[in-house]
Ligand SMILES: Nc1ncnc2c1ncn2[C@@H]1O[C@H](COP(=O)(O)OP(=O)(O)OP(=O)(O)O)[C@@H](O)[C@H]1O
């Protein structure tokens with residue numbers, strides 16, 4: 046873990062926060078699972094080309110909020126979302142929005158690496174194929190190569206693109222999943238505890254990767270590791286029991302939280 | 317004493333041994349269970365096993381061996397001229413004796429030596445029964461004392477009992493395997509017998525099936541036993557059945573597992589599985605009384621000559637019978653595809669049908685092929701529907717509207733005649749059975765292999 050330990054967080058975060066326009070604007074987001082209200086009205090603006098970390102104790106609704114942003118909650122039976130979420134000004138819960146196009150703009154990386162039981166190449170080519178992004182084989186090859194390169198996996202797999210993606214190590218699989226998400230050129234990438242199944246070295250690789258991806262993408266990451274949030278993010282949102290308790294620059298949240306509960310959580314007194 | 321009574325006594329002794337063993341273990345430990353190596357019931361079981369197992373083994377052996385020995389003694393004591401009789405006459409005499417022993421009525425005069433032999437057999441049997449009772453119960457008692465004496469707090473009763481349990485399980489699986497081996501061997505034996513009368517190449521490559529029942533037993537009337545028409549009938553009907561069952565079964569499985577609402581699934585799946593529980597005779601009925609005539613009438617109205625019993629009717633009905641196998645197994649396999657793969661695909665913007673086509677189905681395909689192969693072997697073994705729907709005429713035809721027949725049907729019809737058991741007309745049934753067995757076995761092995769390969773992918 047030490048390889049990436051405490052980057053000059055304060056500097057980047059402080060500099061970044063002011064300059065970036067909000068990419069995602071959510072207002073009064075409530076989520077119900079059946080009768081149960083899991084989120085009680087969340088207002089959260091996510092800045093463009095920044096990493097926003099969502100932290101909070103287990104069951105507080107981080108994943109639930111994350112899944113609202115690409116409407117993965119639609120797949121969950123009995124789940125209902127209220128309030129408004131706008132990406133670049135478009136309400137993504139509007140009837141006219143096609144969820145397929147939305148998910149092409151908002152990619153997602155899951156907690157457990159879930160490569161398809163296909164070859165490495167096919168895994169990355171999957172998204173471009175269904176969206177018809179590539180014209181012909183050459184362009185597809187290019188997309189696959191550039192996605193794998195940006196995910197920092199190209200060197201390791203370039204000689205075995207036709208081998209199954211499930212044959213890679215856990216960390217490689219997760220980077221493959223990131224490459225798969227990048228391949229459709231999303232604007233926003235959602236990551237739900239992307240490192241929780243990985244060892245410290247693989248985690249460090251992914252954290253570096255996230256830092257590099259920040260140049261081109263807006264990233265929202267859920268994490269249980271305070272250090273990770275401090276290392277990779279510019280903005281941090283603290284959730285508790287379905288409420289957004291505090292949201293601000295990462296440096297401020299970790300050094301000078303305004304709320305009592307945030308203070309208690311980041312110092313490890315609960316959660 | 318009858319063997320049932322002896323069995324009851326041994327079982328009672330076993331129960332008593334359990335109680336005594338348990339008490340004794342407690343007594344040796346002075347009532348402190350912690351001082352014992354194992355918990356008291358294990359000591360009980362230990363003694364009970366010693367009491368029951370040797371005695372029961374002896375009982376079993378006795379029941380099997382004793383009649384043979386008695387029979388042999390009695391037969392050897394028959395007068396020499398009787399023993400010198402030709403085998404069929406001798407077996408008649410033995411039947412008479414047997415009938416006398418069992419107190420059944422006999423026809424005609426009973427010779428004196430037969431009466432004598434019957435009396436001897438009865439007295440021998442009575443003595444033997446008593447000997448058995450004494451020996452078996454004695455052995456149980458010895459086992460009980462032996463086991464009970466060995467009880468001490470340090471005795472590893474649990475380990476002994478569990479090892480005995482393992483051996484019991486091994487014995488059970490051995491019985492299952494040995495039975496299969498026995499069946500195969502007996503078939504193999506009769507098949508070889510058959511091939512000594514009909515050359516194998518005539519059987520395996522013969523194009524004509526004409527066993528000539530009426531001429532059986534007479535010289536120079538071997539008949540023709542070509543396997544090909546029967547095998548073709550089997551393949552043809554199974555093919556039609558698969559054409560019906562695979563698309564319907566697979567699509568309904570996809571609907572059930574991917575699209576259907578939970579409540580729909582909860583109702584439809586059991587309903588489909590009920591189809592699997594309908595006896596095949598009933599399907600045969602349906603084919604015979606409804607579908608066959610329907611096809612014939614439709615055929616007649618468009619100027620086709622469809623026979624009332626046809627490969628098509630049998631195939632379609634058999635396909636309907638197999639639908640639940642395909643759909644139920646495929647549904648399980650599709651459900652076993654991890655949700656995370658679907659989520660991964662949805663998150664990339666794939667629609668549900670794209671996800672099914674490109675992720676779920678490819679992942680499930682090997683398993684689905686396995687389930688289809690299992691269904692095929694089921695179709696190959698099916699008899700009743702074919703008899704009723706496709707007829708019994710062995711024809712080598714490509715016309716689905718013609719009647720054909722299958723291997724299984726011919727096995728039944730060859731064995732249900734009034735023929736001697738060593739004519740090629742009956743023995744051919746074993747050759748057919750063995751061939752069928754080999755085919756389904758290979759199919760099953762292949763199917764299991766595929767299913768297993770698929771399993772390895774997610775672990
Ligand atoms: N599919 C579902 N059906 C019903 N309730 C759910 C479902 N998913 C989540 N919940 C509930 O919603 C609440 C928030 O869950 P969520 O998964 O968002 O928590 P989380 O913050 O991601 O927790 P963790 O850190 O453990 O992943 C929890 O109380 C949870 O029980």
Ligand SMILES: [Mg+2]
Nearest residue numbers: 107108109237
């Ligand atoms: Mg979560």
